[in-house]
Amino acid sequence: MGTELPLFPVPASTMAGRVDALYLFLILVSVFFGVLIATLVVSFAIRFRRRSPDERPRPIHGSTVLELTWTLIPLGIVMVIFLWGAEVFFAMARVPPASMDIYVVGKRWMWKTQHMTGQREINELHVPVGVPVKLTLTSEDVIHSFFVPAFRMKKDVVPGRYVTTWFQATRTGTYHLFCAEYCGTKHSGMIGTVTVMEPAAFQTWLAGGATGTSLAAAGERLFQDLACITCHRADSEGRGPKLEGVFGHPVTLASGERVTADEAYIRESIVNPAARIVAGFQPVMPTYQGLVSEESLMQLVAYIQSLGGPATAGPGAALASPAPAIASPAAAPRSRGQGR
Ligand code: HEC
Ligand SMILES: [Cu+2]
Structure with missing residues (x-):
């Protein structure tokens, strides 16, 4: 849609027009039925008013046609709202791959x-x-x-x-x-x-505003300071799994379940390691709950993300051209993994 409606904030994203269109449809449906019902209430009140004290209304017997009409028309309308709403919802929920x-x-x-x-x-x-x-x-x-x-x-x-x-x-x-x-x-x-x-x-x-330290580099420093590195070694000789190539890939858990190692999984592995144990490992990792701030956790996640796997051209590559100097090796192209 993309048009500007008065009283609405300017639409400045790809989703804005779609949300506004759905919203406008809801308003129009509400206004239509609001006006229709209010008009009928008033006109029926006048038309069917009691004209003399001993007037008795005629009893009404059911009408299948009427029942079907007022069931099927609203059903059709709410199904349109449901399907349209679901479509917009999924578009909002699905993150495009190269973000x-x-x-x-x-x-x-x-x-x-x-x-x-x-x-x-x-x-x-x-x-x-x-x-x-x-x-x-x-x-x-x-x-x-x-x-x-x-x-x-x-x-x-x-x-x-x-x-x-x-x-x-x-x-x-x-x-x-x-x-x-x-x-x-x-x-x-x-x-x-x-x-x-x-x-x-x-x-x-x-x-x-360059600080010289990418998020992943800050995470790498924490990884050493918090001694994660003693268990998670690149040579697979530590007590914990090697974290290279984990991000964005499926992980098999001790329960036999397979999960994709996304941001949420990595975060949980750090604050609550016991929740999901990697197959073939002992639950010896201590919890870092309360020891690491959310911002630091995000740096650790970014670092593990940077170890993700074979580099593919990410958005960093698309954006980096005007100023390639800022794209530090750890921060620039990352694998987006499969399954997402
Ligand atoms: C005492 C050794 C030890 C330390 C210290 C340790 N870990 Fe672990 N870590 C493990 C073990 C063992 C596992 C596998 C069992 C499990 O899932 O809990 C694991 C699992 C993980 C996983 C899931 C890996 C996968 O392949 O799915 C991540 C991510 C992780 N650790 C990150 C960290 C971070 C970040 C730190 C430091 C803040 C850290 N670990 C400190 C032993 C350790
Ligand atoms: Cu708030």
Whole structure:
């Protein structure tokens, strides 16, 4: 659709028009039946009013045709709403394969974002226009909700787990970011901005704030500091499984189940290793629950992601051309794995 409706925030993502169209349809259906019912209530009240004190209404006997009509028409309408809604829902839930990764932590009362190249922002998020961006979000404390009205995107951010969502901005500009889940005294202050930039300007911005340490490199440092490396050795001689080539690939568990090693699986393996034991290993890994902040966990996940497997051309490759210098080897092309 893409048209601008008055009273609506500007549509600035690929999903915005689709959400608005569905929303408009719901409004039109509601208005149509609202007006129809109100008109009938008033006109019937006048038409069938009691004209004399001893008037008795004629008894009504059932009508199959009438019953079928008012059952089948609403059924048809709600099925349209259901199928249309499901289609939009799946489009929002399925992250396109070559998306740019950004990690987000909600914390009373701020949003902290981390780019793969290592840039961190608070209550701000810079993204390139026309590139699908995958957000991996979690909360350090209570439930928050990441809401960007211009993108028609709202995602509850739940402590203790990762949720993912995505968007692709369609026009440059600065848009509101809100927390849409009441989270305490300063909930109303948990706001920020999303700045959508031309890809070249975005590269300049990325390079400008360069810390020199990519997310994966920060994770690698933690991997050594937390002594993960003593058990997880690249030569497979440690007590734990080798983590090279794990990310994005299926893992066989001791229970015989097979799971895909995505961000959520890696996070759980670190904070709650006992939950899912890798086949062929003893449950000797200590839990790091409470020892590592959510932001550090994301760095560890990014590091393990960077060990993922054979490099394929990721979004880093597509974006890196204007400023290849910023794409550090650990952060740039990653395998997106299969099965996703
Ligand atoms: C005492 C040895 C030990 C230490 C220290 C250790 N691990 Fe582990 N880790 C294991 C073992 C054994 C397994 C396999 C059994 C299981 O799933 O718990 C494992 C499993 C994993 C997995 C799942 C791997 C797969 O192939 O599915 C990840 C990810 C992981 N560890 C990350 C870490 C990180 C990150 C750290 C440091 C913060 C760490 N481990 C510290 C022993 C250890
Ligand atoms: Cu909040």
